[in-house]
Amino acid sequence: MKILIIEDDPGTGDYLKKGLRESGYTVDLSRTGTDGLAMALTNAYDLVVLDVNLPGIDGWKIMSALREKDDLRVLFLTARDQLSDRIRGLELGADDYLVKPFSFTELVLRIRTLLRRGPVRDADAYEIGDLKLDVLRRKVTRQGEEISLTNKEFLLLHLLVKRQGEALSRTLIASEVWNMNFDSDTNVVDVAVKRLRAKVDRPFATPLIHTVRNVGYAFGDPAGDTVGSDR
Numbered sequence: 705m706k707i708l709i710i711e712d713d714p715g716t717g718d719y720l721k722k723g724l725r726e727s728g729y730t731v732d733l734s735r736t737g738t739d740g741l742a743m744a745l746t747n748a749y750d751l752v753v754l755d756v757n758l759p760g761i762d763g764w765k766i767m768s769a770l771r772e773k774d775d776l777r778v779l780f781l782t783a784r785d786q787l788s789d790r791i792r793g794l795e796l797g798a799d800d801y802l803v804k805p806f807s808f809t810e811l812v813l814r815i816r817t818l819l820r821r822g823p824v825r826d827a828d829a830y831e832i833g834d835l836k837l838d839v840l841r842r843k844v845t846r847q848g849e850e851i852s853l854t855n856k857e858f859l860l861l862h863l864l865v866k867r868q869g870e871a872l873s874r875t876l877i878a879s880e881v882w883n884m885n886f887d888s889d890t891n892v893v894d895v896a897v898k899r900l901r902a903k904v905d906r907p908f909a910t911p912l913i914h915t916v917r918n919v920g921y922a923f924g925d926p927a928g929d930t931v932g933s934d935r
Contacts, residue, residue, distance in 0.1 A: 705750045705819055706730045710740030710766065711781070712758050720753065727812050728842070728859060730880060737761035744770055750819055754798075756782040756789070764796060771797040777818045781806065816840075830865045832924065835904070835912060837865050846908055856881060857900050864913065864923035871916040897921055
């Protein structure tokens with residue numbers, strides 16, 4: 705899931721970006737209202753965390769502009785704590801309103817609740833063959849055995865699992881998991897997949913992670929795939 709933070713305070717913005725990434729989200733950060741609105745209108749985000757007092761365009765105007773995108777959820781995160789401010793934010797169409805100072809745990813719970821709404825959402829749990837992935841508990845098991853993964857390994861596996869059967873390019877994987885543009889001179893994706901395979905596939909008889917030649921990787925039951933494995 706991809707989140708845009710529009711927050712001008714450097715400390716708060718960096719804190720939110722780091723914390724939400726560690727919680728498993730892909731996160732972009734804008735420090736001005738002008739740039740934030742442009743990013744929200746030109747990129748595909750699942751949710752925007754929006755401050756009110758911003759340089760350029762304030763949060764109220766951004767909220768009004770974003771209501772054109774029905775599938776985009778918006779959570780106001782602001783020091784504006786008056787009842788009239790909350791009412792204004794919700795009347796403009798915000799999905800939630802949280803006042804600073806805030807609990808990061810509460811923020812993440814509210815974000816999860818918002819992202820559960822709507823027709824398009826990620827599942828909370830997956831079961832593919834003998835592998836189970838619990839997104840909320842960040843737990844992976846295969847044949848009942850728990851597999852310990854790093855945060856990046858979990859994000860990589862989650863991406864492959866939720867898009868099972870699709871051939872995902874290294875560029876897409878790098879963008880979704882590392883939030884970076886893929887540099888063809890680096891092999892960060894290949895190295896990460898190799899490590900993931902060592903934990904998810906090699907201890908078991910049936911490989912689930914497959915190499916798609918000249919493209920990238922795919923996940924799924926080999927009996928139903930058209931891709932080959934180089935495990």
